[in-house]
Amino acid sequence: MSAVLAAVLGASLAGCSSTGGKRAEDERAAKAAGGRAAVDTPRWTFAMVTHSGAGDSFWDIVQNGAKQAAAKDNIKFVYANDEEAARQSQLVQSYIDAKVDGLIVTLAKPDAMKDVVAKAEKAGIPVITVNSGSAESKAFGALSHIGQDETVAGEAVGEELNRRGRKKALCVLHEQGNVGHEQRCDGAKKSFKGELQKLYVEGTNMPDVQSSIESKLQADGAIDSVVTLGAPFAPTAVKAKEQAGSKAEIDTFDLNAQVAAGLQDGSLGFAVDQQPYLQGYQAVDLLWLYKYNSDVLGGGKPVLTGPQVITKKDAAALQEYTKRGTR
Amino acid sequence: MTALVELTDVSKYYGSIRALEGVSLEVHAGEISCVLGDNGAGKSTLIKIISGLHQHDAGSFTIEGEEARLGSPREALDRGIATVYQDLAVVPLMPVWRNFFLGSEPTKGRGPFARLDVRTMRETTRSELLRMGIDLRDVDQPIGTLSGGERQCVAIARAVYFGAKVLVLDEPTAALGVKQSGVVLKYVAAARDAGLGVVLITHNPHHAYLVGDRFVLLKRGTMAGSHAKSEIALDELTRQMAGGSELEQLSHELSRAATPEFPGGHRSD
Amino acid sequence: MSSTAVPSPAPSGPPAGGAADDGLVRRSPVRRLMGRPELGSVVGAIAVFVFFSVVAEPFLRASSLSTVLYASSTIGIMAVPVALLMIGGEFDLSAGVMVVSSALVSSMVSYQLTANTWVGVGVSLLVTLAIGFFNGFLLTRTKLPSFLITLGTFFMLTGLNLGFTKLISGTVSTKSIADMEGFDSARALFASRLTLGGVDIQITILWWIVLVAVATWILLRTRVGNWIFAVGGGADASRAVGVPVVKTKIGLYMGVAFAAWVSGQHLLFSYDAIQSGDGVGNEFLYIIAAAVGGCLMTGGYGSAIGAAVGAFIFGMTSKGIVYAQWNPDWYKFFLGAMLLLATLLNAWIRKRAEAKA
Numbered sequence: 019m020s021a022v023l024a025a026v027l028g029a030s031l032a033g034c035s036s037t038g039g040k041r042a043e044d045e046r047a048a049k050a051a052g053g054r055a056a057v058d059t060p061r062w063t064f065a066m067v068t069h070s071g072a073g074d075s076f077w078d079i080v081q082n083g084a085k086q087a088a089a090k091d092n093i094k095f096v097y098a099n100d101e102e103a104a105r106q107s108q109l110v111q112s113y114i115d116a117k118v119d120g121l122i123v124t125l126a127k128p129d130a131m132k133d134v135v136a137k138a139e140k141a142g143i144p145v146i147t148v149n150s151g152s153a154e155s156k157a158f159g160a161l162s163h164i165g166q167d168e169t170v171a172g173e174a175v176g177e178e179l180n181r182r183g184r185k186k187a188l189c190v191l192h193e194q195g196n197v198g199h200e201q202r203c204d205g206a207k208k209s210f211k212g213e214l215q216k217l218y219v220e221g222t223n224m225p226d227v228q229s230s231i232e233s234k235l236q237a238d239g240a241i242d243s244v245v246t247l248g249a250p251f252a253p254t255a256v257k258a259k260e261q262a263g264s265k266a267e268i269d270t271f272d273l274n275a276q277v278a279a280g281l282q283d284g285s286l287g288f289a290v291d292q293q294p295y296l297q298g299y300q301a302v303d304l305l306w307l308y309k310y311n312s313d314v315l316g317g318g319k320p321v322l323t324g325p326q327v328i329t330k331k332d333a334a335a336l337q338e339y340t341k342r343g344t345r
Numbered sequence: 346m347t348a349l350v351e352l353t354d355v356s357k358y359y360g361s362i363r364a365l366e367g368v369s370l371e372v373h374a375g376e377i378s379c380v381l382g383d384n385g386a387g388k389s390t391l392i393k394i395i396s397g398l399h400q401h402d403a404g405s406f407t408i409e410g411e412e413a414r415l416g417s418p419r420e421a422l423d424r425g426i427a428t429v430y431q432d433l434a435v436v437p438l439m440p441v442w443r444n445f446f447l448g449s450e451p452t453k454g455r456g457p458f459a460r461l462d463v464r465t466m467r468e469t470t471r472s473e474l475l476r477m478g479i480d481l482r483d484v485d486q487p488i489g490t491l492s493g494g495e496r497q498c499v500a501i502a503r504a505v506y507f508g509a510k511v512l513v514l515d516e517p518t519a520a521l522g523v524k525q526s527g528v529v530l531k532y533v534a535a536a537r538d539a540g541l542g543v544v545l546i547t548h549n550p551h552h553a554y555l556v557g558d559r560f561v562l563l564k565r566g567t568m569a570g571s572h573a574k575s576e577i578a579l580d581e582l583t584r585q586m587a588g589g590s591e592l593e594q595l596s597h598e599l600s601r602a603a604t605p606e607f608p609g610g611h612r613s614d
Numbered sequence: 615m616s617s618t619a620v621p622s623p624a625p626s627g628p629p630a631g632g633a634a635d636d637g638l639v640r641r642s643p644v645r646r647l648m649g650r651p652e653l654g655s656v657v658g659a660i661a662v663f664v665f666f667s668v669v670a671e672p673f674l675r676a677s678s679l680s681t682v683l684y685a686s687s688t689i690g691i692m693a694v695p696v697a698l699l700m701i702g703g704e705f706d707l708s709a710g711v712m713v714v715s716s717a718l719v720s721s722m723v724s725y726q727l728t729a730n731t732w733v734g735v736g737v738s739l740l741v742t743l744a745i746g747f748f749n750g751f752l753l754t755r756t757k758l759p760s761f762l763i764t765l766g767t768f769f770m771l772t773g774l775n776l777g778f779t780k781l782i783s784g785t786v787s788t789k790s791i792a793d794m795e796g797f798d799s800a801r802a803l804f805a806s807r808l809t810l811g812g813v814d815i816q817i818t819i820l821w822w823i824v825l826v827a828v829a830t831w832i833l834l835r836t837r838v839g840n841w842i843f844a845v846g847g848g849a850d851a852s853r854a855v856g857v858p859v860v861k862t863k864i865g866l867y868m869g870v871a872f873a874a875w876v877s878g879q880h881l882l883f884s885y886d887a888i889q890s891g892d893g894v895g896n897e898f899l900y901i902i903a904a905a906v907g908g909c910l911m912t913g914g915y916g917s918a919i920g921a922a923v924g925a926f927i928f929g930m931t932s933k934g935i936v937y938a939q940w941n942p943d944w945y946k947f948f949l950g951a952m953l954l955l956a957t958l959l960n961a962w963i964r965k966r967a968e969a970k971a
Contacts, residue, residue, distance in 0.1 A: 038793035039728030071891060078785045194946065217936070218945050222892045224885055225818075226932070229685035233936040236681060237672045250787065250889055257884065261807075261814060263677065276790065276887060343785050396854070419856040430854055436847035438914040439840075447844050448855035450837040460835045503855075 055092035057310075062119035063094040064305050066298070067109045068149070069126035071101040075250065075274055076294055080148070082343050083298030084122070091306040103130035110134040120144050120305035125151025125158070126198065132158060144308050148297045150198055152320040161308055162316040164300045166292035166324035168198045171271065172205020174325040175290055176214075179243055182267070182287065185212040187243040188234060192221030192251055199247050202271060206245065215241075219251075227251055231258035235266060243267050243287070249274040256285045273328065275340040281333035292324030295344045347410040348373050349511050349542040350395060350426065355404035357390050364390040367404070368568045370561050372511055372542040377533065379545045379553035381586050382563035388546045391563070392515050395544065396428035397421035422448075427504035428513040431520065435496050437489030441481060442470040444488045445503050469506070477502045477532055494525035501532050505539060512536055513544045518552050530556055550586045554579045562586060651908035652920030654960030658906070659923050659930070662956055666934035673937045676813040683815075686929025687822035690922050691877050692896070693903035694825045695869040697921030698833065700904050702866045703846035703913030704760035706749060708767040709870055710896030715771050716742040716871075716878025717888045718779055721788040724796075731796035739875050745771070746871025750864030772894060779890035792886040804876070805884035818880055822922065825873065829918035842866065847914025903928055906957050927956050 066084055070077040081097055088095035096118070098109045103126070110123055111134050121138050125131050125147050135158045138145050147155040147163045155163035179187055187210060189203035207214040217234050220226040235241055235258065244259065244266050246252045252270035259266055267287040270277055272294075280286035300321065307313040315321055328336065339345035350372040357365040365387045372378045382388050393399040394406065397415030406413050408424050415421045418428070435444045446466050452459040470484045479498055488496060497517045504512050514533065518526040534556050537543050547553050553560060560577065562570040562585055570585055647653065666673045673682075692709055699706055706712075719741045724734030745767070753763045776786060783789060791797060807814045833839040841862045844852035853859045882888055907924030909916030931952040935945055 035724065035728050035730050035795035037795055038791060039724065040726045074891065075785050075787045075889070078780075216943075218943075220895075222889075222894050223896055224881060224889075224892060225688035226685065228884075229681050229688075229929075229933060230936055232681045232684075233678065233933040236675065236678050237670070237937045237939055250887075254885060261681070274787075398854075417856075418854050419858075422856050428854060430851070436844045436851050436914065438847040438910075439843050443840055443843065447840060447852065448857045450840050452837060459837070460831075461837065461840065463835070 054089065056090050057092055057306075059092055059306070059310055061092055061094055062306070062309060063096065063116075064088065064120040064122065064302055065096045065098070065113040065116075065118045066122040066148075066301070067106060067113065068097075068099045068124045069101055069103070069106055070099040076248070076272060079294040079343055079345070080298035083295035083300075084302045085298075086295075086344075087299040087302035087306070091303060093302060093306060095302065103127035107131055107134045111137065114138050114141050114143060117141070118143060119309065120146070122146050122148055122301040122305065124149045125154050126196075128154040128158075135159065144305060146301045146305055148301045149294075155320065156318050161314050162304055163320040164297050164304070164316075164323060165320060166322060167320065168201035169205040169208075170322075171290055171292060171325035172202040172207075173209040174205075174327060175202070175245055175269065175271070176206040176209030176211075178269070178288055178290075178327055179206070179210050179212070179245075182243075184210075184243045184267070186238075186240045187212060187214045187245055188231075188241050188266075189214055189216050190227075190231060190244060190246045190251060190255065191216060191218050192227065192246070192248055194218045202247055203245075221248070221251070224254055228254050228258045228261070231255050232262045235259060235262035235264040239264070241266050243269060246270040248272055249277045249289070252277050252286055252289075253280060256280065273336065273340060273345055275337065278333050278337040278340045278345075281328065281330050282337065284330065287329075289328045290324065291326045291328055291345070293326060293345075294323075296323045348407070349409060350544075351405075351407045351410075352391075352395075352401075353405045353407075355391075355394065355401045355406060357394060357399065358402050363566050365394075365401075365566050368561070368563065369404075369571065370544070371559065372544055373558075374510070374542050375537055375540050376558040377537050377543040377545055377556050378559045378561065379547060379557035380561050380563060381547060381550060381553055381582075382569075383548055383586075385565070386563040387566040388548075388563055389515070390566075392428060392513055392544075392546060395421070395426060395511075395513055397426070419448075422507070422509075425508065425510035426513065427507065427509035427511070429497065429500040429504060429515065429517065431516040435488045435500060438487050440485045441474075441488045441491070441499060442467045442484040445470040445473070445484075445499060445506075449507055473502050473506045474499065477505075477535065492525065494521050494528050497521075497529050498532050501529075501536055505536055505541065509541060511542045511544065513546070515546050516548070517545070518547065518549060526552060548586070550579065550583045554582055651915060651917045652923055653908075654963040655907045655920050655923040655927065655956075657963050658956035658960045659927050661959060662927050662930050662934070662952065666930060666938065670934055670937035670939075673934055676811075678933075678937060680813050680815060682929050682933045683819050683926075684929075685933050686926045687816065687818040688877065688880070689896075689899050689903055689928055690822045690925030691818060691825055691880075692870070692873050692900045693907070693921040693925045694822075694829045694918050695866070695873040696897075696900040697904035697907065697909045697916055697918055697924075698829055698842060699866045699870055700901070700909045700911070701833070701846045701913060701916045702842045702863060703849065704753065704863060704866065705764060705901065706867065706870050707761065707764040707897050708745070708749065708771055709764075709874060709900055710898075711768055711771045711775060711893045712742065712745055712871065712874040713877040713881065713896070714888065714890065714893035715745065715775055716875045717882040718775055718788060718878075718890060720879060721791055721882050721888055722779070722782050724791050724794060725789055726782060728794075731791055731794050731800050733796075734791075735800055735879055738878065739872075742871045742875040742878065743868050744871075746868040746874075747864060749871075750867035753867070754860040754863055768897070772891075775890045775893075786890050788888045788890075790886040791882075797883070800879070801883040804879040804882075821876055821880075822925075825876075826918050826922045833918055838862065838865070843914060845913075846910075899928065902953065906953065906960060908960065928953065931956070 068077055084095055100106045100109055107130050114137055121143050128151055135145055139159045145160045147160045149165045152163050152165055152167055191199045193199055203216055219230045244255050246255050249270055249272040252268055253276050255268045269287045270289050273289050273291045277289050304315055336345050348371045352370040354367045354369060380388055394401045397418045397420050400414055451462045451465055453462045454460050467484050474481055477498060517529050533543060558574055560572050560582060672678050696709055716738050720734040720738035723737045724731045749764055749767055753760050779786060806817045841857045844857050845859050845862050849859055903924035904921040905911060906927055907920030932949055935948050940948060
């Protein structure tokens, strides 16, 4: 280990990069907004429990939004996630046991969450649902739902594809069996006038994603659009397209720094964003409003944070925000 | 003449358990020293000390008159002590020639380009086995396809070829039929005639008496007897080995139950 | 699967003929070929190839084959050392996430120190080899099954990948290092493409071929190769004749780590940024490729070429289904069924070969 350390120190002195890296990031002064409480309400604890798998950058942005609101509202914010529904509900239960002051949950698999949400209700803990579960939120007794209707988002993609005169699109699903993903592709299929095909890839294995898209484009030269369902897969699709010698345009759901850069340099056509930062921020802020003033937003209807279609002209402004992890 | 290997009052403890206590054994060139004992008598502990897998806790262990304490089987091999284990003498899935040279492979070339001298390995294997009277048509066949006796023979031929001075054999005939046992004992005698000192571990006094020059009897970790061949007859060896008075008692009980007489000695496993 | 593939070490064979015949030491070439562990997988690969050539029209195009080879190479680079490890009698369940760990270390060292990317690549090599050493050391020290030891390191690495990435980068993926010095030269080594006769060839294919060649050389023509077979086929017997069992096993784990480093750098330099949650589950693909290629699950038998062919079968199947444009809902089923058929064919061929040999 000491050899490793020595190598790091020695090499870092000798082998600095004058471009990019941490230093460049630090030099970009742009920072997230400050973190001082703007209110003097008691320090409540709000917990968020999501169905995110380990290491999904989307949920980072949601958390960043939630933390920003928590800082402003003098809230202690805690977060937990588990992709498996049964374990997610156990996490919710443990926060109920810990008597938190408010709960934010996702209802990716609503049936598994029904009981714990009811228990929270019974324990007098207000619940707000985010991201997924717009149909069930109200029935389960949550105050509000903040998120994007996946079918509506899919339809927005289909319409954008129509606007661009596309004939044959490929919808790349990186998680087989994810209901939201299916809704996105089905929504796009519904509003798209051309033909839309699905392709399942192994999301945790980038080379597999690339070679599968490559194969599909080689197999069917008529495909003129590829839509990926997650931002990290868009640049990979671009690589696959180049390798396959295809002319297809690459579009994607969600946003990150690489997608923003891709939109700007024209390698990507458009992105459909659901503003995850807003989902986290609003959820915490609405819980605070409820605790402070019994305010409820939405009037029983979901509060939508998307879809927002982003193209080249919006990309420049968004690039800074994606780099600091808020878009 | 100095003994090749000499153990004097050797003891070994595993924690508070006494595995071996006060055992003495001499091995001379051109002689076969037999170690006899029932299961759990301490035979395998004795082997492990001689072959370098374990170290003794008390007593003295000399190799050619020099006090020794072996740290590994490799070290034992370097001092000329080769051990052939009953069931783990060879790697069954590997070809005969790879097994023959396992752990002491000859190479050609240097540094990263050092490669196995496959030709020499194959030819030597075949000729060495032939010398011991085994004619293998195909040294490429997995050694697991040979019979148990032949596998033992390959292991013995290997030890002889690599210049072992002392050959330790762990129950070489235990899993074998009468005929195969005879073949193996022939090779044991051949190794003795080649000037090696042999330690033959067995629980079969008949096999031991056929080839042995000295006999050490172990019982629950202690030495129950030590005899030169001239001092003891087969019957007496068998009686001591089988438990002496315990056997008479058993024989008495069995005869009262009107069962056939206990055949004594030989067991098949 | 493994039990049908055992080359019958029963002590019943017809050995040691009494009469010496004309000194014919070697088997005939045909019989030698029949005895090779990769034979079944080669036949399986030919079957899969012919099948997709027939049912999927684009499969035979040069560009498609290049894609299939790329997909195979990303599995194959890891399958080769994993096969060696399996021949040595052990598993490594941490191999999949170790690839990502290696990429993350490389990326974050370069980024956080604002160092030349080669610094990150070098540090990553040392760290990854240390992980391999740790696996082997723990295994030989504790004498616990490798399945448990490496399952432990699998979870630890998965946690470390995410934990360190969030701690250092603030998000779950690393920041792009594409604009840093040394990136282009490193990309040339790990993630470039060569054009051969109008067809793009990914450099991973070359890495793959080189690794197969080196592994085959080690396995069949060096002392270490003899030891690998021996520690997998009978660790106690090997120890008794002086084979350095501990060193051999640690070395095998470090071999897996080296390949994980190569794969990790490929990930990093082809996708610029790394998702910290990636890699989970890939370890089974490596084991499957090795097993389809004729490596015994219980150790002591197998080949590096076989593992490469196993990876090729996997690559052909997973991409062939796409070329054939079958209903994607059934993709995983087809994949599993094809692999199972290839494996069964492999086992069947080998059984027949052994009956004749």
